[in-house]
Amino acid sequence: RPDGQLGWIHFRSQVRVFRFRCGCRDYFLPPATWGRHLPPESLNAFPTPTPIPTPSLLFPPPSSAKVSSLAAIGLIGHLSSAICHLPLTLSLRCLITAGPTREFFDPVRFISNPSTGKMGFALATAAKEAGWSVDLVAGPVSLPEPPGVMVYPVVTAAEMQRQADALFGPCDVLIMTAAVSDWRPKATAPQKMKKDGQGLTVELEPVPDIVTALAEERRTDQFLVGFAAETENVEANALDKLERKGLDLIAANSVAGREGAFGSDENKLILLGRNGFREVLGPASKAVVARQLIDVIARLVAARAS
Ligand code: C5P
Numbered sequence: 001r002p003d004g005q006l007g008w009i010h011f012r013s014q015v016r017v018f019r020f021r022c023g024c025r026d027y028f029l030p031p032a033t034w035g036r037h038l039p040p041e042s043l044n045a046f047p048t049p050t051p052i053p054t055p056s057l058l059f060p061p062p063s064s065a066k067v068s069s070l071a072a073i074g075l076i077g078h079l080s081s082a083i084c085h086l087p088l089t090l091s092l093r094c095l096i097t098a099g100p101t102r103e104f105f106d107p108v109r110f111i112s113n114p115s116t117g118k119m120g121f122a123l124a125t126a127a128k129e130a131g132w133s134v135d136l137v138a139g140p141v142s143l144p145e146p147p148g149v150m151v152y153p154v155v156t157a158a159e160m161q162r163q164a165d166a167l168f169g170p171c172d173v174l175i176m177t178a179a180v181s182d183w184r185p186k187a188t189a190p191q192k193m194k195k196d197g198q199g200l201t202v203e204l205e206p207v208p209d210i211v212t213a214l215a216e217e218r219r220t221d222q223f224l225v226g227f228a229a230e231t232e233n234v235e236a237n238a239l240d241k242l243e244r245k246g247l248d249l250i251a252a253n254s255v256a257g258r259e260g261a262f263g264s265d266e267n268k269l270i271l272l273g274r275n276g277f278r279e280v281l282g283p284a285s286k287a288v289v290a291r292q293l294i295d296v297i298a299r300l301v302a303a304r305a306s
Helices: 040-045 062-082 118-129 157-168 210-216 234-244 286-305
Strands: 009-011 018-022 025-029 093-098 103-106 109-111 133-138 150-153 173-176 183-185 204-206 223-230 249-254 266-273 278-285
Touching: 093 118, 093 157, 109 183, 118 133, 118 173, 118 286, 133 157, 157 210, 173 210, 173 286, 210 223, 223 234, 223 286, 234 249, 234 266, 249 286, 266 286, 278 286
Parallel strands: 093 133, 093 173, 103 183, 133 150, 173 223, 223 249
Antiparallel strands: 009 018, 018 025, 103 109, 183 204, 249 266, 266 278
16 A cells, blocks of 8 residues: 555465455465565566455454464565565454443442543454454443444453453453453442441452453463553553563553543553563544554564564
8 A cells, every 4th residue: 555554464274375455456476476575566467356355254263263363474474574575464353351340339339430441442443444353342331332343241340351251262462451440349239228327338359350360371372462540650550560460561541630541532652561662652542542552563463473
């Protein structure tokens, strides 16, 4: 494309066929060309007359997704140096969590936080637009479902954990934007509690950390991204969470004061990763920052696989 990006990549099991779109044309590269330097003009020697499949057909079935996407990533590493040094867009399967959770101490009262889910939904939209397959586990939010994204609504942290567990296995990338409640009432009254003019003490217990548990069972090829909403010492606290939670990348943002990220349409993220990786995104709209973050993740995943 004029912006130097290949549009998308199509691969089949065992990668016997490699096809991609560049500009408005569809190209087929026979295996004999793989790993060779191909000047841009030579691409014209390999046009394919077959119809272009729709993006929804680009993903292999879930059972073979892992094998196929990893094979393709290896090949992409090869081809990105072969084809005019262009950055490539990967088709990955990603799991995103978004929004707050609610922890009830009676049927109508709960502990929660002001997260609106906007960042997670913007990331789901951006990942889908990048050609990824997206599962979105969303706490209670009032946002429209991003087109083409599988949305799994949940309410409590326990429900979010069960749903994330069920979807984690086949995913390539996990992005935990959810503002999961850190504590929950130890007991939930079965009926609405009556007020009696007295104060109320609710005993809280810690909520198990969802991403830490997933990180303990991860495969090494899975890429885990967390978010750190901080009111002070933003980078130091985020780096601590990167290590403690076994993440590959953490996006730190400030939620202090009126400029904070909760509910805002704008965001600024400080990305911190392994080996001293540091990149700042924004301040910009959450849609723009989300697209930039998806690009960074694609780059880091491709670099790790090649
Ligand atoms: O410790 P803190 O809540 O600041 O960590 C933030 C990161 O951890 C986010 O990615 C959030 O989704 C995740 N988290 C979690 N389970 C919790 C609390 C937070 O996965 N119980």
